[in-house]
Amino acid sequence: MLxxxxxxxxxxxxxxxxEISCTQLTRAYxxxxxxxxxxxxxxxxxxxxxxxxxxxxxxxxxxNGEALSPLEGIPMTLKDNISTKDIPTTCCSKILExxxxxxxxxxxxxxxxxxxxxxxxxxMDEFAMGSSCETSCFGGAANPHNLxxxxxxxxxxxxxxxxxxxxxxxxxxxxxxxxxxxASFCGLVGLKPTYGAVSRFGLVAYASSLDQIGPITTNVExxxxxxxxxxxxxxxxxxxxxxQGDTASHLKDPVQGKKIGIAKEYLEGLKPEVEAAIQxxxxxxxxxxxxxxEISLPALKYALPVYYILACAEASSNLGRYDGIRYGYxxxxxxxxxxxxxxxxxxxxxxxxxxxxLLGTYVLSSGYYDAYxxxxxxxxxxIVRTFREAFAHCDAILAPTVPTTSFPKxxxxxxxxxxxxxxxCTVPVxxxxxxxxSIPCGFDEKNLPIGMQLIGNRFAEANILNLAWQFEQATxxxxxxxxxxxxxx
Numbered sequence: 001m002l003x004x005x006x007x008x009x010x011x012x013x014x015x016x017x018x019e020i021s022c023t024q025l026t027r028a029y030x031x032x033x034x035x036x037x038x039x040x041x042x043x044x045x046x047x048x049x050x051x052x053x054x055x056x057x058x059x060x061x062x063x064n065g066e067a068l069s070p071l072e073g074i075p076m077t078l079k080d081n082i083s084t085k086d087i088p089t090t091c092c093s094k095i096l097e098x099x100x101x102x103x104x105x106x107x108x109x110x111x112x113x114x115x116x117x118x119x120x121x122x123x124m125d126e127f128a129m130g131s132s133c134e135t136s137c138f139g140g141a142a143n144p145h146n147l148x149x150x151x152x153x154x155x156x157x158x159x160x161x162x163x164x165x166x167x168x169x170x171x172x173x174x175x176x177x178x179x180x181x182x183a184s185f186c187g188l189v190g191l192k193p194t195y196g197a198v199s200r201f202g203l204v205a206y207a208s209s210l211d212q213i214g215p216i217t218t219n220v221e222x223x224x225x226x227x228x229x230x231x232x233x234x235x236x237x238x239x240x241x242x243x244q245g246d247t248a249s250h251l252k253d254p255v256q257g258k259k260i261g262i263a264k265e266y267l268e269g270l271k272p273e274v275e276a277a278i279q280x281x282x283x284x285x286x287x288x289x290x291x292x293x294e295i296s297l298p299a300l301k302y303a304l305p306v307y308y309i310l311a312c313a314e315a316s317s318n319l320g321r322y323d324g325i326r327y328g329y330x331x332x333x334x335x336x337x338x339x340x341x342x343x344x345x346x347x348x349x350x351x352x353x354x355x356x357x358l359l360g361t362y363v364l365s366s367g368y369y370d371a372y373x374x375x376x377x378x379x380x381x382x383i384v385r386t387f388r389e390a391f392a393h394c395d396a397i398l399a400p401t402v403p404t405t406s407f408p409k410x411x412x413x414x415x416x417x418x419x420x421x422x423x424x425c426t427v428p429v430x431x432x433x434x435x436x437x438s439i440p441c442g443f444d445e446k447n448l449p450i451g452m453q454l455i456g457n458r459f460a461e462a463n464i465l466n467l468a469w470q471f472e473q474a475t476x477x478x479x480x481x482x483x484x485x486x487x488x489x
Contacts, residue, residue, distance in 0.1 A: 004477025006221040007168050008074050015062060015073050022058040022073040026051050026117050029075045032487040033119060033166050039147060042160035044080055044138045045088050046120040051075065054117045061115075069114040071229055076111070077161050077170040080121040081128055082213070083202035084108055087118075091204050092136035093126045095348030096328045105202020106237070107171055107213050107230045114229065119167055123157025126350045127319065128175055128206045130154050131419050132412040133182070135352040140409065143186055144483040145448055149406040152182030158216045159186040165486020169217040169226055173203055175210045176307055177401075177426025180438035183216050184401035184451025187440045187481055189223045189468070190216045192426075194459045195433030196241040198227075199234035207314035210307075210430040219480055220439065220469040224248040227461060244459040251469040256289030258467065260454075261394030265300040266425060271404045277442030277450040278400050284474055285398070285467075293394045299386040300428060302379045307427035308420065309363050309376040315353075316360030322348065352416070384432045391457045396464050400425050401438040401451035425453070435461045439468045440479035449479070 014020050030048050037043050058073035078084065081091045083105040090096040104112065112118075123141040125133050133156025134140035141151040144164035151160040155172030159182035162170050172179045174192035183190025191214045198213045205211060215226035224247040233242025262282065267275065282292055324330035324344030331343035349357070363372035390397065402422055412419040429436040435456045442450040456464040472480065 004219045004472045004480040006225065007218055008071065008222045008225050011074055011168060012068060012072070015058070016068065018062070022055040022062070022117070023052060025073070026055040026075055029119055029166065029487050036164060036166060036485050040142050040144065040160045040164050040166070041139055042122055042141050042151070042157045042164060042166055043077070043120040044090070044092060044123050044157065047087055047118050050087065051117045051119050054115045058115050058117075070225055071111060072115045073117060074168050075117040075119050077119050077122045077158060077167040078108060079124050079155050079158050079170070079172045081124060081173060081204040082108055082171060083204065084118070084121065087121065089121065089204065091127045092124050092138055093349065093353070094137045094329050095322050095344070099328050103202065106199035106234045108202065110230055110232060122161050122170060125154035125156065126353050127204070127315070128154040128173055128178055129315070129352050129356050130412070131181060131422055132407055133157060134409070134412055135350050137350065143406050143448070144485065145187060146406070146446065149408055149448065150185065152185035152406065154178040155216065156182045159183055159188055159190070162186070162216050162218060163188055164483065165488065169215055169222055171213055171230070172216050173211055173213050174430065175206045176311060176423050176430050179214045179216060180401050180426050180436060180451070180453055181423075183438045184440075185406040185449065187449030187479065188216055188218060189220050189440075190214065190438045191223050191227055191461070191465070192429060192436050193227065193231065193461060194435045196239045197231050197244070197435070197459065197461070199232070199237040199240050201234055201236035205318040207311040208318065209314060210311055212430070219477070220437070220465055220472050221248065221251060223437065224251060224465050224469070245462060247462040247465045250462040250466050253466050255467055255470050258290045258396070259293045259394040260285055260290050260467070261293050261295040261390055261397040263295050263297040263300070263390070263397065263399065265297045266399035269403055270400055271444070273442065273444040274400050274403060274405070274450050278398070278452055281441045281452050281471065282398065284471060288470060288474055295390045295393055295397070297386050297390060299379070299383045303383055303428040303431060304421065304424055306376045306379045306383065307423070307431055308359070309372050310380065312356045312360035313364050313373050314360070316357050316364060319353070319357055324348070380431055383428060387428070387432050387434065396460070396467055397455040399453050399455060401453045402426070405444045405446070405448040405450060429455055434458060435464060437464050437468050439471060442479060449481070
């Protein structure tokens, strides 16, 4: 099978053609996990019983001649901040040690109703705060392309599992690039949907005005298939808008004459190999008949400070509930309630989470609210207007996903500020609530993947996914490189 063709459709064809049973397929994935997960550290919780139970239901349907739903019987994974009833959901934090939810997140409920085969919960930066997956209390996930490099963050475990052929697809969350950055690092496709397109109910919150759930897959068609199934209106999420039409049926729409915006602000400070790959992608789109349009995004320079002020402020509020009283970790010895909460939070949260809570509390405190938080909110409006004006001149914006390729392990602990700066290309999308898809477009001198992103106007997922799919076809999937290991089909 060509690496850029739908893995989901291929697996379902095998199931419906009786080439393999769903139970056999699931056991093959579970065996691959047992063999390869120790070196990847992609999964933090395996769910073989739930997976095999779902597989059995699928086999019974096939035996009865019943048709399968679009994602039925396909082995997949969930980031460990997506709530799963009766299955631990820890956010890879000591403070949620032993926490087992009593309800399902809406996205998992939708997939479970289709008999999606959940192989397990995957690794992540603690409470989704990080760019390398190394703030996880379980240790970081490795990049399948080079085990000495990180898978990225915060959805690093999903990217490691999918990239390492230990799941057909996975769902992650994206607050400032946490789907797109690991997808870029691991040579995968990652979609951050429009804010409100996918329900956040059951997603453990980091920054509620920025968080969004989306898929990580090996190719664009699979991304469209998964997105179409999870993009539904949900009354449990007050920001939910739901589907604005499907995307998979638009993947063959003509792109000739489409205007693709190129902003010089996105092309500054790139690693030379990344810049070269982006320039080559521009030429590919021109050869496809698209028109490159120069645009200016002057407010982009404010995106990084605005993001970290707003995200940390919301994190300070959202993480206030973790006090050791209601659930999760609790300090062993303490003098009184106040002392217990202090000791619990000090020992339960990792250093990066503590750093962001403190920063968020500071910018919300009396005397600093106007100087930082209020100003950041006003600048957020300026960034939104800048993108709105840009889309008056183009249909999509082409940009690098990350200015560099995957970091070596341990790099982020040396200089967290440098790590924060790698978010410069991804955070504007979250600030504005826009959709963006990261797709592989090259390799560096170490053969590590390079990713580019296509940014669309609100609810323009069909447009950007079609442009991404057309790029895959034009380049014959030469950048969708599979690695050794995992399940080989």
